[in-house]
Amino acid sequence: MLIRINGREETVPDTTDTITALLEFLNIQARQTAVEVNGAVIEHNSFAATKLHNGDTIEIVSFVGGG
Amino acid sequence: MKVHINGKAGTVEPDQTIDEVRMQYCPEADITIRNCIISPPGHTRVAEGDALYFIRKGVAPDADNLEKLLYARQPDALTGRLKSARVGIVGAGGLGSVVAENLARAGVGKLVIADFDLIEPSNLNRQRFTVAQLGTPKVDALAENIRSFNPFTAVDAVHERITAENCRQIFSGCGIIAECLDSASEKAAIVTALRNHHPESFIVAASGLAGLGNGSSIKTVKATARLYIVGDMTSDADQGLGLFASRVGIAASMQAHVIIQLLTGVEPC
Structure with a gap:
């Protein structure tokens, strides 16, 4: 599956078909991210149910602590 | 000629210098700021639309003037x-x-x-x-x-x-x-x-x-x-x-x- 992540085209396995699966594939802590798919903000409790499709544009902001 | 003096609209003669305006509006001022820049005492002529600030050190301005003078180093429009x-x-x-x-x-x-x-x-x-x-x-x-x-x-x-x-x-x-x-x-x-x-x-x-x-x-x-x-x-x-x-x-x-x-x-x- 070909998707665009943070402006870069990436090929991911077809089994990486939800936000949860994608974050696991990228080794990113789900709780520490803000995610948008095709411009829509995805709530954390919808990560597992949000299906990804070929050609999707995904923005992933991964936060670290401190303030 | 229209200018702003300490944040308020004012009028000056076209050939007036900044010092002359200062003497007219605030002769005790220690600091002159013109369009965000501290201006040395001198004979520079005022230009249309200039933002001029005359500030006295050691004197607390009233609230209205304080609000204007506080932003003298920022462009008025911003x-x-x-x-x-x-x-x-x-x-x-x-x-x-x-x-x-x-x-x-x-x-x-x-x-x-x-x-x-x-x-x-x-x-x-x-x-x-x-x-x-x-x-x-x-x-x-x-x-x-x-x-x-x-x-x-x-x-x-x-x-x-x-x-x-x-x-x-x-x-x-x-x-x-x-x-x-x-x-x-x-x-x-x-x-x-x-x-x-x-x-x-x-x-x-x-x-x-x-x-x-x-x-x-x-x-x-x-x-x-x-x-x-x-x-x-x-x-x-x-x-x-x-x-x-x-x-x-x-x-x-x-x-x-x-x-x-x-x-x-x-x-x-």
Whole structure:
């Protein structure tokens, strides 16, 4: 599956078909991210149910602590 | 010829020098500022539309004059835009206390600052509070500090823990909201909620400001059309790098700077 992540085209396995699966594939802590798919903000409790499709544009902001 | 003198419309003769205008309006002035620049005493002629400020040292101006003189080093047109702005700040700690100070000094008209916490000793190495303020709600101390240097910024101090639910109502009407929290998961949760509840607002968040990495490694990134992130994106306080006023302050000042750019029509990046 070909998707665009943070402006870069990436090929991911077809089994990486939800936000949860994608974050696991990228080794990113789900709780520490803000995610948008095709411009829509995805709530954390919808990560597992949000299906990804070929050609999707995904923005992933991964936060670290401190303030 | 129309000019502005100490923030008010005035008229001068076309061939008048700045010194002549000073003698006419405020002969005791020690400092002359013309179009944001401190002008030495001299015979420069005033130009149409000049913003002139004449300031006396050692004299406290009345409130109306104070508000004008406070912004003498900023372009008048931009000061006007900042005064009409309403900005939200989530968190009043190392980031929030500095963001709030920078915005208030520039003359942002209204700040909505929300934080549940009380000031304790480990805050003082980087957060803009005093020993006398220990035990005080951070939002109340910040409002007090802001009043002490710019009484013309109205502060709505919200002493509550910000949640994905209450951030909808608390920050309603804020065209820009700064995320100034400490924990990574809270940052992610609140940025998500703010983007959902306030889709038309700009969100300016921070990530990666711990430790003693170079200050210049802290950048501003435009993540989406209305979401900016300031930080080096990697230096994590949870790895024990420590938090220092100097580096946290760089990130916070950059957050405030992005906000001032957005309010005055400058593209941040």
